[in-house]
Amino acid sequence: MxxxxxxxxxxxxxxxxxxxxxxxxxxxxxxxxxxxxxxxxxxxxxxxxxxxxxxxxxxxxxxxxxxxxxxxxxxxxxxxxxxxxxxxxxxxxxxxxxxxxxxxxxxxxxxxxxxxxxxxxxxxxxxxxxxxxxxxxxxxxSLAIFALLESKMHTAWLRMVGGRLKSDFRYSNTLVYNTFPIPPLNAHERGYLDRYAELILAARDENSSNETSLASLYDPVIMPATLRKAHMRNDKFVDSIYGLSDPSEEDRVAKLVELYQTIFSDKTR
Structure with missing residues (x-):
């Protein structure tokens, strides 16, 4: 990136x-x-x-x-x-x-x-x-990467390790993307991630017009129901990849830190 x-x-x-x-x-x-x-x-x-x-x-x-x-x-x-x-x-x-x-x-x-x-x-x-x-x-x-980065797991990681510009998220390819811990994925899991990414993109297209922007589609107050449901399905599956079911933000952060520490420990041996 x-x-x-x-x-x-x-x-x-x-x-x-x-x-x-x-x-x-x-x-x-x-x-x-x-x-x-x-x-x-x-x-x-x-x-x-x-x-x-x-x-x-x-x-x-x-x-x-x-x-x-x-x-x-x-x-x-x-x-x-x-x-x-x-x-x-x-x-x-x-x-x-x-x-x-x-x-x-x-x-x-x-x-x-x-x-x-x-x-x-x-x-x-x-x-x-x-x-x-x-x-x-x-x-x-890949669509699978898109699904992973457009998940609440990734948002939780960004909220913890990313920077801020005033009160906004400041994304970083080195601090956020390069460090985001992803568990090993098999072909079956990648296929499901591809499908959930397609559902998110389809929901965007369904609710888009010349006057519609990503900013408005992702406004938490007026986010279209079909787009929110597509993201919720993606979140549920991404959470399951990390061994979580209906987690809180704190649960996601704890799991990500645990996985990051495991990956980092393996790379330094």
Whole structure:
């Protein structure tokens, strides 16, 4: 799991709807280099921006005046940076500063999420999206991993070991994801986790429209009944994997700490 990408472009890779239309009218090939772009707020509220990602773009695209003028502004912006690495990248204005783009299937996790939610709303994208560094991304994540991370077991771990930004959860790939203890899973258990993940995603789709966001779907007061039931079924099964039945938050934390200590002890022998 890594952070998303950081363009360091002063906004010049970002396109409005009108700018995208204008650009694709004068250079049809440029459409191959325009993608949905999600920061944490965009991701939670279903308001993706559009971004140029010019890796591998031919000179015929880069030389398009509407693109070249943006690259010139990026070059000048980076030259004024106090970071030597960013200044060096001014010679490569078509490249992102921190390029961690993966256009394949991925999970996305907002780095900051409301502590009032029972689950951190995580996305499951089939591909061709770019994540900003306000999100974490997990390329080629299995549905089973999605089910585990969208459980109350994982929320309990996050609540215990994760950071805070004011009163919100601050997710961490190193402190939360990398340390989350998962018991050995057999093929039968993985298959059930896949199925429960599919039920959660289906319940989201059932309750979604153009005006619906993950933030509203996971509002604890108005969370749709079908989505809540899908999560409850997933929670019950995930709890059973850890040997628990109808546990409290304290029960989950105790079991996770016990498993973590066992795993850590085995790795240090």
């Amino acid at each position: 890594t952070k998303g990408s950081s363009p360091t472009d002063d906004g010049n890779f970002i396109l409005t709807q009108e700018e995208e239309q204008q650009l694709t009218q004068v250079c049809a090939d440029s459409s191959r280099y325009i993608f949905d772009y999600y920061g944490a707020k965009d991701f939670l509220h279903n308001t993706p921006r559009r971004i140029l990602y010019l890796k591998g773009a031919p000179l015929s695209v880069l030389a398009t005046p509407l693109i070249k003028s943006r690259l010139e502004r990026i070059r000048e912006f980076r030259k004024k940076s106090s970071k030597k690495s960013t200044i060096a990248l001014s010679d490569y204005p078509a490249q992102f500063d921190e390029d961690r783009v993966d256009l394949g299937p991925l999970m996305a996790i907002p780095r900051v999420s409301s502590i009032q939610r029972e689950y951190v709303p995580m996305g499951y994208f089939t591909g061709n999206v770019i994540m900003a560094d306000a999100t974490f991304q997990l390329p080629n994540a």
